[in-house]
Amino acid sequence: MDPETLRRDFDRRLEEMGIRVKDADQLKVRGDVFDEVTLLALYKLAHKKIFSEIGGVVATGKEGNVFYGERDGKGVAIKIYMMRTANFKAMTEYLDGDPRFRNVRRTRKEIIFAWTRKEFSNLKRARSAGLRVPEPYAFDRNILLMEFLGEEGVPYPQIRLVEMEDPAAVYAEVVDAMDRLYKEAKLVHGDLSEFNILFSEGHAYLIDMGQAVTRDHPRALPFLLRDIRNVNRFFSQHCETIGDEVLLRRIAGERFEGP
Ligand SMILES: Nc1ncnc2c1ncn2[C@@H]1O[C@H](COP(=O)(O)OP(=O)(O)OP(=O)(O)O)[C@@H](O)[C@H]1O
Ligand SMILES: [Mg+2]
Structure with a gap:
Protein backbone atom coordinates (compact mmCIF):
# COMPACT_ATOMS: atom_id res chain seq x y z
CA MET A 1 0.00 0.00 0.00
CA ASP A 2 1.32 3.44 -0.76
CA PRO A 3 1.79 5.71 2.26
CA GLU A 4 -1.12 7.98 1.39
CA THR A 5 -3.58 5.07 1.14
CA LEU A 6 -2.14 3.64 4.32
CA ARG A 7 -2.66 6.89 6.18
CA ARG A 8 -6.20 7.21 4.95
CA ASP A 9 -6.90 3.63 5.95
CA PHE A 10 -5.30 4.35 9.31
CA ASP A 11 -7.39 7.45 9.91
CA ARG A 12 -10.50 5.50 9.09
CA ARG A 13 -9.60 2.64 11.41
CA LEU A 14 -8.84 5.06 14.22
CA GLU A 15 -12.13 6.76 13.73
CA GLU A 16 -13.89 3.40 13.83
CA MET A 17 -12.34 2.87 17.25
CA GLY A 18 -13.62 6.23 18.39
CA ILE A 19 -10.23 7.91 18.26
CA ARG A 20 -10.43 11.45 17.06
CA VAL A 21 -7.71 12.54 14.69
CA LYS A 22 -7.22 16.24 15.18
CA ASP A 23 -5.23 18.32 12.75
CA ALA A 24 -5.25 15.42 10.36
CA ASP A 25 -3.66 17.50 7.64
CA GLN A 26 -0.75 18.35 9.85
CA LEU A 27 -0.25 14.66 10.55
CA LYS A 28 -0.32 13.84 6.87
CA VAL A 29 2.30 16.43 6.10
CA ARG A 30 4.69 14.46 8.21
CA GLY A 31 4.79 11.54 5.83
CA ASP A 32 8.38 10.80 6.85
CA VAL A 33 7.24 9.98 10.38
CA PHE A 34 4.20 7.94 9.55
CA ASP A 35 5.78 5.03 7.78
CA GLU A 36 4.21 1.61 7.88
CA VAL A 37 5.95 0.47 11.07
CA THR A 38 4.89 3.61 12.90
CA LEU A 39 1.29 3.42 11.78
CA LEU A 40 1.08 -0.17 12.93
CA ALA A 41 2.50 0.70 16.36
CA LEU A 42 0.20 3.69 16.68
CA TYR A 43 -2.74 1.55 15.67
CA LYS A 44 -1.88 -1.06 18.32
CA LEU A 45 -1.54 1.55 21.04
CA ALA A 46 -4.81 3.15 20.03
CA HIS A 47 -6.45 -0.27 20.09
CA LYS A 48 -5.29 -0.76 23.69
CA LYS A 49 -6.96 2.58 24.40
CA ILE A 50 -3.78 4.14 25.71
CA PHE A 51 -4.81 7.31 23.96
CA SER A 52 -8.06 8.45 22.49
CA GLU A 53 -7.08 11.48 20.51
CA ILE A 54 -4.02 12.45 18.55
CA GLY A 55 -3.35 16.07 17.81
CA GLY A 56 -0.60 18.17 16.37
CA VAL A 57 3.19 18.08 16.49
CA VAL A 58 4.65 19.46 19.71
CA ALA A 59 8.28 19.22 18.72
CA THR A 60 10.47 17.82 16.00
CA GLY A 61 13.93 16.66 16.96
CA LYS A 62 16.92 14.91 15.49
CA GLU A 63 15.72 11.47 16.43
CA GLY A 64 12.05 11.81 16.85
CA ASN A 65 8.89 13.81 16.95
CA VAL A 66 6.59 14.46 19.85
CA PHE A 67 2.85 14.72 19.33
CA TYR A 68 0.14 15.78 21.68
CA GLY A 69 -2.61 13.31 22.44
CA GLU A 70 -5.33 12.83 24.97
CA ARG A 71 -6.76 10.08 27.09
CA ASP A 72 -9.79 10.70 29.26
CA GLY A 73 -9.26 14.42 28.83
CA LYS A 74 -5.67 14.19 30.12
CA GLY A 75 -2.65 15.08 28.03
CA VAL A 76 -0.47 12.32 26.61
CA ALA A 77 2.89 12.87 24.96
CA ILE A 78 3.37 10.60 21.96
CA LYS A 79 7.05 10.34 21.15
CA ILE A 80 7.81 8.72 17.84
CA TYR A 81 11.35 7.74 17.00
CA MET A 82 11.89 8.09 13.30
CA MET A 83 12.70 4.87 11.54
CA ARG A 84 14.46 6.57 8.66
CA THR A 85 16.40 9.49 9.99
CA ALA A 86 17.17 8.24 13.48
CA ASN A 87 20.78 8.70 14.43
CA PHE A 88 21.23 5.08 15.10
CA LYS A 89 24.99 4.97 15.08
CA ALA A 90 25.05 7.09 18.23
CA MET A 91 22.29 4.90 19.67
CA THR A 92 24.49 1.84 19.32
CA GLU A 93 27.16 3.39 21.50
CA TYR A 94 24.73 3.79 24.36
CA LEU A 95 23.18 0.36 23.93
CA ASP A 96 26.55 -1.41 23.85
CA GLY A 97 27.64 -1.98 27.42
CA ASP A 98 24.15 -1.77 28.89
CA PRO A 99 23.44 -5.24 30.29
CA ARG A 100 19.70 -4.76 29.77
CA PHE A 101 20.22 -4.68 26.01
CA ARG A 102 22.97 -7.22 25.52
CA ASN A 103 20.94 -9.40 23.21
CA VAL A 104 19.62 -6.74 20.90
CA ARG A 105 20.21 -7.57 17.26
CA ARG A 106 22.13 -4.90 15.47
CA THR A 107 19.67 -4.04 12.74
CA ARG A 108 18.41 -0.51 12.46
CA LYS A 109 14.89 -1.59 13.36
CA GLU A 110 15.93 -3.59 16.40
CA ILE A 111 18.09 -0.75 17.66
CA ILE A 112 15.33 1.82 17.41
CA PHE A 113 12.82 -0.48 19.08
CA ALA A 114 15.32 -1.20 21.85
CA TRP A 115 15.89 2.52 22.26
CA THR A 116 12.17 3.13 22.73
CA ARG A 117 11.97 0.30 25.26
CA LYS A 118 15.01 1.76 26.99
CA GLU A 119 13.45 5.20 27.36
CA PHE A 120 10.31 3.60 28.80
CA SER A 121 12.33 1.57 31.29
CA ASN A 122 14.55 4.54 32.23
CA LEU A 123 11.52 6.73 32.93
CA LYS A 124 10.01 3.97 35.09
CA ARG A 125 13.17 3.67 37.14
CA ALA A 126 13.55 7.41 37.47
CA ARG A 127 9.99 7.76 38.69
CA SER A 128 10.42 4.98 41.22
CA ALA A 129 13.38 6.94 42.56
CA GLY A 130 11.08 9.93 43.07
CA LEU A 131 12.25 12.12 40.20
CA ARG A 132 10.05 14.59 38.40
CA VAL A 133 9.92 12.93 34.99
CA PRO A 134 6.95 12.13 32.76
CA GLU A 135 5.14 8.98 33.84
CA PRO A 136 5.60 6.40 31.07
CA TYR A 137 2.33 4.74 30.01
CA ALA A 138 3.18 2.30 27.25
CA PHE A 139 5.39 1.65 24.26
CA ASP A 140 5.17 -0.26 21.02
CA ARG A 141 7.93 -0.58 18.46
CA ASN A 142 9.21 3.00 17.94
CA ILE A 143 6.48 4.79 19.89
CA LEU A 144 6.47 5.81 23.53
CA LEU A 145 3.42 7.17 25.31
CA MET A 146 3.89 9.16 28.48
CA GLU A 147 2.38 11.82 30.66
CA PHE A 148 2.24 15.18 28.94
CA LEU A 149 4.12 17.82 30.92
CA GLY A 150 2.33 20.98 30.02
CA GLU A 151 -1.02 22.62 29.69
CA GLU A 152 -3.55 22.51 26.89
CA GLY A 153 -1.20 20.88 24.47
CA VAL A 154 1.64 23.30 25.15
CA PRO A 155 4.64 21.76 26.90
N1 LIG B 1 6.43 14.25 28.26
C1 LIG B 1 6.41 15.41 27.60
N2 LIG B 1 5.47 16.34 27.88
C2 LIG B 1 5.46 17.52 27.19
N3 LIG B 1 6.32 17.86 26.24
C3 LIG B 1 7.28 16.98 25.93
C4 LIG B 1 7.38 15.71 26.58
N4 LIG B 1 8.43 15.05 26.06
C5 LIG B 1 8.95 15.86 25.14
N5 LIG B 1 8.27 17.02 25.03
C6 LIG B 1 8.53 18.15 24.12
O1 LIG B 1 9.25 17.69 23.00
C7 LIG B 1 10.56 18.26 22.97
C8 LIG B 1 11.56 17.22 22.51
O2 LIG B 1 11.51 16.13 23.40
P1 LIG B 1 12.79 15.23 23.66
O3 LIG B 1 13.91 16.07 24.11
O4 LIG B 1 12.38 14.10 24.54
O5 LIG B 1 13.00 14.65 22.19
P2 LIG B 1 14.28 14.50 21.25
O6 LIG B 1 13.77 14.01 19.95
O7 LIG B 1 15.28 13.71 21.93
O8 LIG B 1 14.76 15.94 21.04
P3 LIG B 1 16.25 16.37 20.74
O9 LIG B 1 16.79 15.42 19.73
O10 LIG B 1 16.04 17.78 20.26
O11 LIG B 1 16.92 16.29 22.09
C9 LIG B 1 10.78 18.79 24.37
O12 LIG B 1 11.65 19.90 24.40
C10 LIG B 1 9.39 19.19 24.79
O13 LIG B 1 9.04 20.45 24.27
MG1 LIG C 1 15.82 16.57 23.84
Whole structure:
Protein backbone atom coordinates (compact mmCIF):
# COMPACT_ATOMS: atom_id res chain seq x y z
CA MET A 1 0.00 0.00 0.00
CA ASP A 2 1.32 3.44 -0.76
CA PRO A 3 1.79 5.71 2.26
CA GLU A 4 -1.12 7.98 1.39
CA THR A 5 -3.58 5.07 1.14
CA LEU A 6 -2.14 3.64 4.32
CA ARG A 7 -2.66 6.89 6.18
CA ARG A 8 -6.20 7.21 4.95
CA ASP A 9 -6.90 3.63 5.95
CA PHE A 10 -5.30 4.35 9.31
CA ASP A 11 -7.39 7.45 9.91
CA ARG A 12 -10.50 5.50 9.09
CA ARG A 13 -9.60 2.64 11.41
CA LEU A 14 -8.84 5.06 14.22
CA GLU A 15 -12.13 6.76 13.73
CA GLU A 16 -13.89 3.40 13.83
CA MET A 17 -12.34 2.87 17.25
CA GLY A 18 -13.62 6.23 18.39
CA ILE A 19 -10.23 7.91 18.26
CA ARG A 20 -10.43 11.45 17.06
CA VAL A 21 -7.71 12.54 14.69
CA LYS A 22 -7.22 16.24 15.18
CA ASP A 23 -5.23 18.32 12.75
CA ALA A 24 -5.25 15.42 10.36
CA ASP A 25 -3.66 17.50 7.64
CA GLN A 26 -0.75 18.35 9.85
CA LEU A 27 -0.25 14.66 10.55
CA LYS A 28 -0.32 13.84 6.87
CA VAL A 29 2.30 16.43 6.10
CA ARG A 30 4.69 14.46 8.21
CA GLY A 31 4.79 11.54 5.83
CA ASP A 32 8.38 10.80 6.85
CA VAL A 33 7.24 9.98 10.38
CA PHE A 34 4.20 7.94 9.55
CA ASP A 35 5.78 5.03 7.78
CA GLU A 36 4.21 1.61 7.88
CA VAL A 37 5.95 0.47 11.07
CA THR A 38 4.89 3.61 12.90
CA LEU A 39 1.29 3.42 11.78
CA LEU A 40 1.08 -0.17 12.93
CA ALA A 41 2.50 0.70 16.36
CA LEU A 42 0.20 3.69 16.68
CA TYR A 43 -2.74 1.55 15.67
CA LYS A 44 -1.88 -1.06 18.32
CA LEU A 45 -1.54 1.55 21.04
CA ALA A 46 -4.81 3.15 20.03
CA HIS A 47 -6.45 -0.27 20.09
CA LYS A 48 -5.29 -0.76 23.69
CA LYS A 49 -6.96 2.58 24.40
CA ILE A 50 -3.78 4.14 25.71
CA PHE A 51 -4.81 7.31 23.96
CA SER A 52 -8.06 8.45 22.49
CA GLU A 53 -7.08 11.48 20.51
CA ILE A 54 -4.02 12.45 18.55
CA GLY A 55 -3.35 16.07 17.81
CA GLY A 56 -0.60 18.17 16.37
CA VAL A 57 3.19 18.08 16.49
CA VAL A 58 4.65 19.46 19.71
CA ALA A 59 8.28 19.22 18.72
CA THR A 60 10.47 17.82 16.00
CA GLY A 61 13.93 16.66 16.96
CA LYS A 62 16.92 14.91 15.49
CA GLU A 63 15.72 11.47 16.43
CA GLY A 64 12.05 11.81 16.85
CA ASN A 65 8.89 13.81 16.95
CA VAL A 66 6.59 14.46 19.85
CA PHE A 67 2.85 14.72 19.33
CA TYR A 68 0.14 15.78 21.68
CA GLY A 69 -2.61 13.31 22.44
CA GLU A 70 -5.33 12.83 24.97
CA ARG A 71 -6.76 10.08 27.09
CA ASP A 72 -9.79 10.70 29.26
CA GLY A 73 -9.26 14.42 28.83
CA LYS A 74 -5.67 14.19 30.12
CA GLY A 75 -2.65 15.08 28.03
CA VAL A 76 -0.47 12.32 26.61
CA ALA A 77 2.89 12.87 24.96
CA ILE A 78 3.37 10.60 21.96
CA LYS A 79 7.05 10.34 21.15
CA ILE A 80 7.81 8.72 17.84
CA TYR A 81 11.35 7.74 17.00
CA MET A 82 11.89 8.09 13.30
CA MET A 83 12.70 4.87 11.54
CA ARG A 84 14.46 6.57 8.66
CA THR A 85 16.40 9.49 9.99
CA ALA A 86 17.17 8.24 13.48
CA ASN A 87 20.78 8.70 14.43
CA PHE A 88 21.23 5.08 15.10
CA LYS A 89 24.99 4.97 15.08
CA ALA A 90 25.05 7.09 18.23
CA MET A 91 22.29 4.90 19.67
CA THR A 92 24.49 1.84 19.32
CA GLU A 93 27.16 3.39 21.50
CA TYR A 94 24.73 3.79 24.36
CA LEU A 95 23.18 0.36 23.93
CA ASP A 96 26.55 -1.41 23.85
CA GLY A 97 27.64 -1.98 27.42
CA ASP A 98 24.15 -1.77 28.89
CA PRO A 99 23.44 -5.24 30.29
CA ARG A 100 19.70 -4.76 29.77
CA PHE A 101 20.22 -4.68 26.01
CA ARG A 102 22.97 -7.22 25.52
CA ASN A 103 20.94 -9.40 23.21
CA VAL A 104 19.62 -6.74 20.90
CA ARG A 105 20.21 -7.57 17.26
CA ARG A 106 22.13 -4.90 15.47
CA THR A 107 19.67 -4.04 12.74
CA ARG A 108 18.41 -0.51 12.46
CA LYS A 109 14.89 -1.59 13.36
CA GLU A 110 15.93 -3.59 16.40
CA ILE A 111 18.09 -0.75 17.66
CA ILE A 112 15.33 1.82 17.41
CA PHE A 113 12.82 -0.48 19.08
CA ALA A 114 15.32 -1.20 21.85
CA TRP A 115 15.89 2.52 22.26
CA THR A 116 12.17 3.13 22.73
CA ARG A 117 11.97 0.30 25.26
CA LYS A 118 15.01 1.76 26.99
CA GLU A 119 13.45 5.20 27.36
CA PHE A 120 10.31 3.60 28.80
CA SER A 121 12.33 1.57 31.29
CA ASN A 122 14.55 4.54 32.23
CA LEU A 123 11.52 6.73 32.93
CA LYS A 124 10.01 3.97 35.09
CA ARG A 125 13.17 3.67 37.14
CA ALA A 126 13.55 7.41 37.47
CA ARG A 127 9.99 7.76 38.69
CA SER A 128 10.42 4.98 41.22
CA ALA A 129 13.38 6.94 42.56
CA GLY A 130 11.08 9.93 43.07
CA LEU A 131 12.25 12.12 40.20
CA ARG A 132 10.05 14.59 38.40
CA VAL A 133 9.92 12.93 34.99
CA PRO A 134 6.95 12.13 32.76
CA GLU A 135 5.14 8.98 33.84
CA PRO A 136 5.60 6.40 31.07
CA TYR A 137 2.33 4.74 30.01
CA ALA A 138 3.18 2.30 27.25
CA PHE A 139 5.39 1.65 24.26
CA ASP A 140 5.17 -0.26 21.02
CA ARG A 141 7.93 -0.58 18.46
CA ASN A 142 9.21 3.00 17.94
CA ILE A 143 6.48 4.79 19.89
CA LEU A 144 6.47 5.81 23.53
CA LEU A 145 3.42 7.17 25.31
CA MET A 146 3.89 9.16 28.48
CA GLU A 147 2.38 11.82 30.66
CA PHE A 148 2.24 15.18 28.94
CA LEU A 149 4.12 17.82 30.92
CA GLY A 150 2.33 20.98 30.02
CA GLU A 151 -1.02 22.62 29.69
CA GLU A 152 -3.55 22.51 26.89
CA GLY A 153 -1.20 20.88 24.47
CA VAL A 154 1.64 23.30 25.15
CA PRO A 155 4.64 21.76 26.90
CA TYR A 156 6.27 23.46 29.86
CA PRO A 157 9.13 25.61 28.59
CA GLN A 158 12.70 24.43 28.61
CA ILE A 159 14.51 25.82 31.61
CA ARG A 160 16.84 27.88 29.42
CA LEU A 161 13.85 30.01 28.37
CA VAL A 162 12.41 30.93 31.75
CA GLU A 163 13.19 33.35 34.49
CA MET A 164 13.58 31.50 37.76
CA GLU A 165 12.52 33.18 40.95
CA ASP A 166 14.81 31.06 43.10
CA PRO A 167 17.50 29.55 40.87
CA ALA A 168 19.48 28.17 43.82
CA ALA A 169 16.49 26.09 44.91
CA VAL A 170 15.99 24.80 41.36
CA TYR A 171 19.70 23.98 41.13
CA ALA A 172 19.43 22.02 44.39
CA GLU A 173 16.49 20.13 42.91
CA VAL A 174 18.42 19.22 39.75
CA VAL A 175 21.46 18.15 41.78
CA ASP A 176 19.19 16.01 43.95
CA ALA A 177 17.67 14.50 40.80
CA MET A 178 21.09 13.54 39.40
CA ASP A 179 22.01 12.10 42.80
CA ARG A 180 18.86 9.98 43.17
CA LEU A 181 19.06 8.92 39.57
CA TYR A 182 22.54 7.57 40.20
CA LYS A 183 22.11 6.15 43.69
CA GLU A 184 18.54 4.87 43.61
CA ALA A 185 17.64 4.34 39.96
CA LYS A 186 21.26 3.40 39.24
CA LEU A 187 21.23 5.41 36.02
CA VAL A 188 23.07 8.28 34.40
CA HIS A 189 20.95 10.59 32.23
CA GLY A 190 23.67 11.09 29.64
CA ASP A 191 22.17 14.09 27.84
CA LEU A 192 21.29 16.41 30.65
CA SER A 193 21.31 20.11 29.84
CA GLU A 194 19.04 23.17 29.85
CA PHE A 195 17.43 21.67 26.70
CA ASN A 196 16.21 18.53 28.44
CA ILE A 197 14.91 20.13 31.61
CA LEU A 198 11.40 21.58 31.54
CA PHE A 199 10.31 24.11 34.12
CA SER A 200 6.98 24.83 35.76
CA GLU A 201 5.97 26.57 38.96
CA GLY A 202 9.40 26.48 40.50
CA HIS A 203 10.11 22.85 39.63
CA ALA A 204 12.49 21.18 37.21
CA TYR A 205 11.36 18.17 35.17
CA LEU A 206 13.90 15.92 33.48
CA ILE A 207 12.90 14.60 30.06
CA ASP A 208 14.48 12.76 27.12
CA MET A 209 15.86 9.67 28.82
CA GLY A 210 16.35 7.36 25.85
CA GLN A 211 20.10 7.56 26.12
CA ALA A 212 20.31 7.10 29.91
CA VAL A 213 22.61 4.20 30.81
CA THR A 214 23.03 1.97 33.84
CA ARG A 215 25.85 2.72 36.30
CA ASP A 216 27.81 -0.28 35.11
CA HIS A 217 27.98 1.02 31.53
CA PRO A 218 31.71 1.51 30.79
CA ARG A 219 31.07 5.17 29.99
CA ALA A 220 28.69 5.93 32.86
CA LEU A 221 31.17 8.15 34.73
CA PRO A 222 32.22 10.26 31.74
CA PHE A 223 28.53 10.69 30.89
CA LEU A 224 27.80 11.74 34.48
CA LEU A 225 30.66 14.22 34.46
CA ARG A 226 29.37 15.69 31.20
CA ASP A 227 25.86 16.03 32.68
CA ILE A 228 27.32 17.75 35.76
CA ARG A 229 29.34 20.14 33.61
CA ASN A 230 26.30 21.07 31.51
CA VAL A 231 24.12 21.64 34.56
CA ASN A 232 26.81 23.66 36.32
CA ARG A 233 27.58 25.73 33.24
CA PHE A 234 23.93 26.66 32.91
CA PHE A 235 23.21 27.33 36.59
CA SER A 236 26.46 29.22 37.21
CA GLN A 237 24.87 32.05 35.21
CA HIS A 238 22.09 32.19 37.81
CA CYS A 239 23.43 31.07 41.20
CA GLU A 240 26.31 29.56 43.16
CA THR A 241 27.17 26.05 41.99
CA ILE A 242 29.15 23.15 43.42
CA GLY A 243 32.45 22.39 41.67
CA ASP A 244 32.24 19.78 38.88
CA GLU A 245 34.61 17.29 40.53
CA VAL A 246 33.23 17.82 44.02
CA LEU A 247 29.76 17.06 42.74
CA LEU A 248 30.97 14.03 40.79
CA ARG A 249 32.50 12.63 43.98
CA ARG A 250 29.42 13.42 45.98
CA ILE A 251 27.19 11.58 43.54
CA ALA A 252 29.40 8.72 42.39
CA GLY A 253 31.23 8.31 45.73
CA GLU A 254 33.85 5.61 45.87
CA ARG A 255 33.05 4.55 42.32
CA PHE A 256 34.80 7.68 41.19
CA GLU A 257 38.03 6.75 39.47
CA GLY A 258 38.90 10.05 37.88
CA PRO A 259 37.32 11.73 34.86
N1 LIG B 1 6.43 14.25 28.26
C1 LIG B 1 6.41 15.41 27.60
N2 LIG B 1 5.47 16.34 27.88
C2 LIG B 1 5.46 17.52 27.19
N3 LIG B 1 6.32 17.86 26.24
C3 LIG B 1 7.28 16.98 25.93
C4 LIG B 1 7.38 15.71 26.58
N4 LIG B 1 8.43 15.05 26.06
C5 LIG B 1 8.95 15.86 25.14
N5 LIG B 1 8.27 17.02 25.03
C6 LIG B 1 8.53 18.15 24.12
O1 LIG B 1 9.25 17.69 23.00
C7 LIG B 1 10.56 18.26 22.97
C8 LIG B 1 11.56 17.22 22.51
O2 LIG B 1 11.51 16.13 23.40
P1 LIG B 1 12.79 15.23 23.66
O3 LIG B 1 13.91 16.07 24.11
O4 LIG B 1 12.38 14.10 24.54
O5 LIG B 1 13.00 14.65 22.19
P2 LIG B 1 14.28 14.50 21.25
O6 LIG B 1 13.77 14.01 19.95
O7 LIG B 1 15.28 13.71 21.93
O8 LIG B 1 14.76 15.94 21.04
P3 LIG B 1 16.25 16.37 20.74
O9 LIG B 1 16.79 15.42 19.73
O10 LIG B 1 16.04 17.78 20.26
O11 LIG B 1 16.92 16.29 22.09
C9 LIG B 1 10.78 18.79 24.37
O12 LIG B 1 11.65 19.90 24.40
C10 LIG B 1 9.39 19.19 24.79
O13 LIG B 1 9.04 20.45 24.27
MG1 LIG C 1 15.82 16.57 23.84
